Amino acid sequence: MKNPDIQFLSDPAPFREKERLYLEVRRRENRILSDEAVQNLPFTQKSDPHAREWEWRRRSFSRLEHYLSDRFSGKQTNILDLGCGNGWMANRLALHKEWRVCAVDMNEPELMQGARLFGRENLQVVYANILPRNDIPERHEIPFQDAKFDVIILAAAVQYFSSFSELTGVLRRILKPGGEIHIIDSQFYKNGSEQVAARQRSQEYYTRVGVPEMAGYYHHHLWQEAKKSGAKNLNNQLSVKVLQKIGWLAPFPWLRL
Numbered sequence: 001m002k003n004p005d006i007q008f009l010s011d012p013a014p015f016r017e018k019e020r021l022y023l024e025v026r027r028r029e030n031r032i033l034s035d036e037a038v039q040n041l042p043f044t045q046k047s048d049p050h051a052r053e054w055e056w057r058r059r060s061f062s063r064l065e066h067y068l069s070d071r072f073s074g075k076q077t078n079i080l081d082l083g084c085g086n087g088w089m090a091n092r093l094a095l096h097k098e099w100r101v102c103a104v105d106m107n108e109p110e111l112m113q114g115a116r117l118f119g120r121e122n123l124q125v126v127y128a129n130i131l132p133r134n135d136i137p138e139r140h141e142i143p144f145q146d147a148k149f150d151v152i153i154l155a156a157a158v159q160y161f162s163s164f165s166e167l168t169g170v171l172r173r174i175l176k177p178g179g180e181i182h183i184i185d186s187q188f189y190k191n192g193s194e195q196v197a198a199r200q201r202s203q204e205y206y207t208r209v210g211v212p213e214m215a216g217y218y219h220h221h222l223w224q225e226a227k228k229s230g231a232k233n234l235n236n237q238l239s240v241k242v243l244q245k246i247g248w249l250a251p252f253p254w255l256r257l
Contacts, residue, residue, distance in 0.1 A: 006108070006115050008126040009143035013104050018150045021103040022107060028209050033086065040115055041088035056116055056250035060184045063254070067234075068151060071180070079174060080104060080149045080161070080174070082130060085155025087114025087123075101152070102149070104128050131161070144174045156185040156201045159218055164225040168257060181257040188223040188253055191240070223253075231255040 012019070013149050026032050030049055037044070040056035044051050068077075079100045081090040092101035104126045115125040125240070128143040152171050161167045171181055189195040203215040234254040235244070243249040 005125070006111050007124065007126045009126055010106070012106070012108055012127060015129065018217050019109075021211055021217065023109060025206065025209055025211050025214050030213070035113065036116055038086045038088055038113060041086075043093075044218075049071045050095060053250075056224075057185055059248070060250055060252075060254065061092065061155070063176060064153070064184060065092070068093075068099075072099075072150065075150075075212055076083065076100070077150045078102070078143075078176075082154050082171075083160060084108040084111075084114065084125075087118050087125060089153070089155055090114070090123055090125075091118035091120070097122060100124075102126055104130065105131060126148045128238075131166060138232065142170055142173065146173050147176045148174045150176050150179045152179070154181075154183045154186070157184050158186045158221060162219050164221045168229045170171070172257075181255075183226075184257040185250060185252055188221050188226055188252075188255075190223055192222070195222055226253075226255055226257075229257055231257045243251045 004042070008249055023032070023157060026161075042054050042061055044075075048054065068079075075079045075098065077096075079093055079095065079099055079101045081087075081101060083101045084090045084103035087103045087110075090101045093099055094101045102121045102124045103111075103114065106127060108127060108131060111125055111127055111160045118125075126143075130142065130144075132142055152175055158164070158167070167182070175181065187198070198220045199215075202218050202220070203212065206212050206215045206218070234251075234256055235241075235252070240249060244251050
């Protein structure tokens with residue numbers, strides 16, 4: 001039986017403007033999907049304007065799923081899907097009965113859609129701000145207990161966090177000893193010049209889309225930041241680089257921390 005409930009661990013009110021801007025961009029990009037389309041993700045019709053992107057995401061998810069299946073084979077595993085959106089990936093992960101998946105986002109409408117479509121006993125849908133609110137003294141806490149998760153995944157999500165070091169610091173608190181953080185489907189930049197150029201492109205893009213304010217919520221992280229945090233790029237292999245060059249795989253790193 002499908003469970004439409006969302007657990008709220010943070011107050012949505014302070015984040016409504018960001019949510020509004022984000023959803024308006026998604027609407028203008030034709031990314032607000034029907035229930036049928038969400039249930040089929042990451043598979044899409046060839047006529048989908050984002051079909052190539054979804055093919056990339058399907059392949060990156062498949063590789064991650066195989067990795068996790070080998071790494072945590074037969075084990076009860078707590079997984080956090082951070083920035084889950086409509087929950088398609090959390091749902092696919094929850095097909096593994098021994099995995100308990102917590103799907104977290106701050107986009108309430110898409111969370112509601114995912115909760116309604118993907119009710120599973122081992123899938124929890126949560127509205128939460130993972131970072132402490134330093135501007136609100138009584139909310140310095142983070143919403144999850146320390147050492148809760150075996151795996152934390154950010155898929156096409158790290159760019160919505162302004163500070164990479166702050167984010168990874170919090171994630172390591174809630175990660176079990178020996179656990180892993182995986183970041184996929186997001187770009188990292190080689191140097192400051194590339195970063196500045198990317199920021200300019202994002203500002204121009206959001207201006208062209210008609211939601212220029214969204215550029216303030218979209219962040220560009222340096223590879224040096226990830227390296228400093230101890231990240232390893234699992235895509236740093238010749239065979240993968242060839243597949244990326246010919247466009248079979250997405251041109252992004254797969255970071256494991």
